[in-house]
Amino acid sequence: MIKSSTLQWLGRLAGASALACAAGSPAFAQKGLDEPFQGPFKQALAGKTVAYVPVAMNFDLTEGWFAGVKRGLEPYGMKVVVRDANWSTNAGAQAVTTLISEKPAAIIVHNPDVQTYAKLLQRAEAEGIYIIQINMGSSYRTSAFVGANWIEIGERDTEAVVKACQGKSNKIAIVQGALSAAASAYTLKGVENVLAKYPEVKVVSSQAADWDAAKAKAITQTVLKQHPDLCGIVGFWDGMDIGTAAAVKEAGLTGKVFLATSGGGEQKGACDLVKSGAFDLDLSYDVPTQASDMVAIIKWLLSSGMKPGTSKGSIYTTLIPVTKDNAGIDGTCWKLEQLKKQ
Amino acid sequence: MKPLRITQQGIVFSIFVVLFAGFAVFLPGFLTTSNMLTLLQNVAVLGILGLAMAIVVIGRGIDLSLIAALAVPPGVVLQLVQDGHSLSYALLLAALLTLAFGLVNGWLIAYAEVPSLFATLASGLFLAGLGQAALFKLDVVQWSPGLEGFEGLGQGAVLGIPMPIVMFVGACIVVAIFLRRTRFGAFIYAIGDNPFAARSSGIPTRPLIVLQYVLAALIGMLAGLVLAASVNSMPTRIYNSTLIYDVILVVVLGGIGLAGGRGGVLNVVIGTLLIGTMLNAMTIMDVSYSGQNLVKGVVLLAAVIADSFLNPRNEETAQQGDI
Numbered sequence: 001m002i003k004s005s006t007l008q009w010l011g012r013l014a015g016a017s018a019l020a021c022a023a024g025s026p027a028f029a030q031k032g033l034d035e036p037f038q039g040p041f042k043q044a045l046a047g048k049t050v051a052y053v054p055v056a057m058n059f060d061l062t063e064g065w066f067a068g069v070k071r072g073l074e075p076y077g078m079k080v081v082v083r084d085a086n087w088s089t090n091a092g093a094q095a096v097t098t099l100i101s102e103k104p105a106a107i108i109v110h111n112p113d114v115q116t117y118a119k120l121l122q123r124a125e126a127e128g129i130y131i132i133q134i135n136m137g138s139s140y141r142t143s144a145f146v147g148a149n150w151i152e153i154g155e156r157d158t159e160a161v162v163k164a165c166q167g168k169s170n171k172i173a174i175v176q177g178a179l180s181a182a183a184s185a186y187t188l189k190g191v192e193n194v195l196a197k198y199p200e201v202k203v204v205s206s207q208a209a210d211w212d213a214a215k216a217k218a219i220t221q222t223v224l225k226q227h228p229d230l231c232g233i234v235g236f237w238d239g240m241d242i243g244t245a246a247a248v249k250e251a252g253l254t255g256k257v258f259l260a261t262s263g264g265g266e267q268k269g270a271c272d273l274v275k276s277g278a279f280d281l282d283l284s285y286d287v288p289t290q291a292s293d294m295v296a297i298i299k300w301l302l303s304s305g306m307k308p309g310t311s312k313g314s315i316y317t318t319l320i321p322v323t324k325d326n327a328g329i330d331g332t333c334w335k336l337e338q339l340k341k342q
Numbered sequence: 343m344k345p346l347r348i349t350q351q352g353i354v355f356s357i358f359v360v361l362f363a364g365f366a367v368f369l370p371g372f373l374t375t376s377n378m379l380t381l382l383q384n385v386a387v388l389g390i391l392g393l394a395m396a397i398v399v400i401g402r403g404i405d406l407s408l409i410a411a412l413a414v415p416p417g418v419v420l421q422l423v424q425d426g427h428s429l430s431y432a433l434l435l436a437a438l439l440t441l442a443f444g445l446v447n448g449w450l451i452a453y454a455e456v457p458s459l460f461a462t463l464a465s466g467l468f469l470a471g472l473g474q475a476a477l478f479k480l481d482v483v484q485w486s487p488g489l490e491g492f493e494g495l496g497q498g499a500v501l502g503i504p505m506p507i508v509m510f511v512g513a514c515i516v517v518a519i520f521l522r523r524t525r526f527g528a529f530i531y532a533i534g535d536n537p538f539a540a541r542s543s544g545i546p547t548r549p550l551i552v553l554q555y556v557l558a559a560l561i562g563m564l565a566g567l568v569l570a571a572s573v574n575s576m577p578t579r580i581y582n583s584t585l586i587y588d589v590i591l592v593v594v595l596g597g598i599g600l601a602g603g604r605g606g607v608l609n610v611v612i613g614t615l616l617i618g619t620m621l622n623a624m625t626i627m628d629v630s631y632s633g634q635n636l637v638k639g640v641v642l643l644a645a646v647i648a649d650s651f652l653n654p655r656n657e658e659t660a661q662q663g664d665i
Contacts, residue, residue, distance in 0.1 A: 056481070056579075058474055058478070058480055058481040059480055059481050059482060059579075060480055063480065086582075087579070087582050179631050179632070204628070205625070205628050206628065207625060207628065207631065208631040210583075212577065212580070212583065213482075213573040213575060213577050214387070214569060214572075214573050214577070214580070217572065217573050218384040218621070218625075219625055221380045221383065221384065222377070222380050222381075222384070222622055222625040222626060223625070225371075225374070225376050225377050225380050226371045226377070226626055239482055239577075242482075242573055242574055242575050243573045245574075246497070246572065246573050246574050249497075250497055250498075250504075268484045269482075269484070336479070336480070
């Protein structure tokens, strides 16, 4: 007696030979072709370490970058380690110094100012470590800078405020970040660039609030009491301008005072606040995009095998203006919870 | 004839009067009701913290963990509500955390006899670290819909007076009654004046020291809730700021000697008013950041120098750590 499974096997064999006959040519024609570059690419990445030195963890930008870079590089067998400077310039410089001797393949650096790390970064590149600077650059240019163009942010925010002021009092206020931060000084330059074109616009207050919401609120309250006809405010960071917005709201001037700011575009910190009317414009340097840019440049640098520092370039982040029109649309902003889970 | 005794409180008060009068005359827009309210509102949180610090300093201690108590428990409230818990549950939990924190501080200082400077420096670091590492997802804890109505603690007004000022005045009255009208208050002055004499005369000094730190922590939490409500978020990073020095400044500038046993609520109010007037006027004049620091430094230095000329140290009562 023939088993049923044997019968099935015979049937399949018959079918297969029929197919082979129909094709006419030898049965072994379909053979793969090796792509010559993917092997070395994988080799160049596997087992390598990328170190990440943010000014501090625990806020939307730095957490988002970390999650995004991990998501992009870990599947290739890379290790992403974080050395949290926790708002201390010293701790950050120490972390970079230690990393130079540990020799990771690349270091992602978030500079607290333009000077402190400059010499260290130069040394690191001489030691053969690729340096990627994120959002806040140092005076020394390294393999890559990924981040917002602060001058552009200052210019676009101010343009929007000036436009909103047309036909009104033309009185505006500026709420700067910390004086020592390059991001704040560059943004201010952008503001000045635009204001030079509009001599009729008067800056009634230009104060530094140290990235602190409570200080921003105190300053704005005082300014609004002196100039209730203020038509616009240029703020330098949405995390701080929550305070600026609270002062505008308390003065009952929401909608009358145009508030333009910028930030990393996280849902709660950007879109939700634009939707609620706190901000009129929030220029977002989308953090997941920046993380992808960093992943791409790290892949490129490692697979190219070129000596660190031989080529230097910038990837300025394309800004997304978040306004009432798009704040409600899913995807305009990103959600940290989701990015961490992905 | 009895010589006229000029105290630091008097000096600071006269500096305040001179500055205030000068601004009122020469700075348009300064002496208006609405600007006066803004001035007070902007320093209300600092003033509330000053009250907490005053209680501890009068009892011959210092509490450097005050900013941690300001940042972490209110941050916990916002975080818990964001995670879907009810506001009352969140408030209860945060109050318990603050209570426990104050008890630990007090126990370390009163029973383990660790100097308050070190005990609170360490415990503050611990609480702030705990918050960053375990309790909060981000260091700015955002407002969430579940807190609807709670922002009334820091925004809006009662009879035209902004809420933070109302809270400050309320806290002033409560602390003044506590210090001047209750036995506990009198005991704290006694401990600050001479802890050994206080103990010999039967005052339960250790439990009272614990009470000081518990009260300070709870007042710190109140200040934090007012702050969070007024900016619609809790920037817990405030722990890394220099706010604690401003608080000590308000207290010492107002004339509460760090040697303990002297001063009261009025001193805190005077110190707060002076700082508030300077900040407000310089913001109106749009003085640059560095310029503001310069002016602040000069005025404070002047106050301290004048004090040391007019009230030279008494070698018999001067103590280690006296500023």
